Amino acid sequence: MNQYSKTFPWLKSILVTGAIATTATLSWLAPIGSNRSVFAALEDSPKTVVDEVWQLVNQEYVDPSFNQVDWQATRQQLLNRNYTSSEQAYKAIRDALEPIGDPYTRFLEPEQFKALTDQTAGELSGVGIRMGVDEKTQKLVIIEPIENSPAFKAELKSGDKIIAIDGKSTQGMSAEEASALIRGEVGSSVTLKISRQGQNHFDVTLTRAQIELPSVHYTLKQEGQMRVGYISIDEFSSHAPEQMQRAIRNLNSQDVNGYVLDLRGNPGGLLYASIEIARMWLDEGEIVHTIDRKGGEQKFSANQSALTQLPLVVLVDGYSASASEILAGALKDNKRARVVGSTTFGKAVVQSVHSLSDGSGLAVTISRYYPPSGIDINHKGISPDVKIDLTSAQQRRLVTQPMLRATIEDPQYKQALTVLENTVLAERGLNQPTEPISVR
Structure with a gap:
């Protein structure tokens, strides 16, 4: 990120x-x-x-x-x-x-x-999400996707929980630790497992890009x-x-x-x-x-x-x-x-x-x-x-x-x-x- x-x-x-x-x-x-x-x-x-x-x-x-x-x-x-x-x-x-x-x-x-x-x-190279840890559940949550970013285009939403990053559980992970796993070279990819209310867990693979903040x-x-x-x-x-x-x-x-x-x-x-x-x-x-x-x-x-x-x-x-x-x-x-x-x-x-x-x-x-x-x-x-x-x-x-x-x-x-x-x-x-x- x-x-x-x-x-x-x-x-x-x-x-x-x-x-x-x-x-x-x-x-x-x-x-x-x-x-x-x-x-x-x-x-x-x-x-x-x-x-x-x-x-x-x-x-x-x-x-x-x-x-x-x-x-x-x-x-x-x-x-x-x-x-x-x-x-x-x-x-x-x-x-x-x-x-x-x-x-x-x-x-x-x-x-x-x-x-x-x-x-x-x-500017950052990444997938374009602002993250935080929900105080009540201690889950890693998407605060918002940045407009026109890979995350935005993949229709990730505010409130989505990130369960895993490239197969690694985010349980107990801080936003900074998650960011370190998500960031990477432009053109490379990262897979997020998402939990969204009313849906089963699903995977989203995003290609990292240069993002205007x-x-x-x-x-x-x-x-x-x-x-x-x-x-x-x-x-x-x-x-x-x-x-x-x-x-x-x-x-x-x-x-x-x-x-x-x-x-x-x-x-x-x-x-x-x-x-x-x-x-x-x-x-x-x-x-x-x-x-x-x-x-x-x-x-x-x-x-x-x-x-x-x-x-x-x-x-x-x-x-x-x-x-x-x-x-x-x-x-x-x-x-x-x-x-x-x-x-x-x-x-x-x-x-x-x-x-x-x-x-x-x-x-x-x-x-x-x-x-x-x-x-x-x-x-x-x-x-x-x-x-x-x-x-x-x-x-x-x-x-x-x-x-x-x-x-x-x-x-x-x-x-x-x-x-x-x-x-x-x-x-x-x-x-x-x-x-x-x-x-x-």
Whole structure:
């Protein structure tokens, strides 16, 4: 389910998330100041990765003082050691990075790097099912098949239980363990034994394929007399802009009165994805600007390419981070949208992610970013225009009953509807509707 394409189509992209934010570049660096003999001595050695990490941090880290760490002395200490295994080298790398004091500059073991590149690519090779373990029965269950995936085309359904994978019982198996068995090379096959209510157990053989993961979800909601285009974004993957474009155009064709854009729980993603999406809502104005270690500034602005001018409300919470904050900040500061919810996470730094020679990776903080207001939101977050925090009980209810999210049983969504209704009425001015647009 989570193998990644070896073509790395997402490399050399800037990505910002609450966990890490990255520019992915495929790099293999010779040791600084080394000659051929030293280079050869490092080749195929765990020390190679150690020195690659040191060099990348030395060249790119946003703070040239390295938090007052003597980074040159760190290199000598790292290279004076002998590493008999990758695990020893990985531990030395983590120990060396810790004094810098930046949780976002971090080393990624090969499996972690795979997971990150899968996530940012927005693609997986597999059969296209989201799985979980039913709390009551402890059975492995299909949460949903991904649209147009092999599982979707085979008409697997939400609620189907997976009894066996290639003849191996799934009894007591976690979703992660099942995923490891189901994933595989594109073109290979896997057989699932399915239990469906009202039917005998049956086998389904699926051919693994490259699958585009949906990160943008949308629907038309009839809220009283108001037609609301509701759009949520899970993360800013490489496919998010095209998915957002389809969402807006589809909802525009259904004559919506306005939009609610839900960024709650969105940890971020590709920087350029957030910029492209901001341009779909904004005709003019700055979106974000970044400042690197040398004080170099880069500005990104709207370019007269907005797909709609209809009223917009943005929903955020404490888990809306990085790329989510870029989008929310751009729409708020340019007065394109009203922001409703809780104060956002507060991560305003950008990383680059590099592939290392042994398949591991490194995330390095390379710049800081600022919304159009110029306010530093790092560790502070973006304050909503209309603040409404959920109680612990409300949060638990929405987690345990996800079908209530984005309904009038969801207090933040309900508040967003009120704000949207007021905005729609205000923009109509004297042309008040003959029937009230009521969402209460």
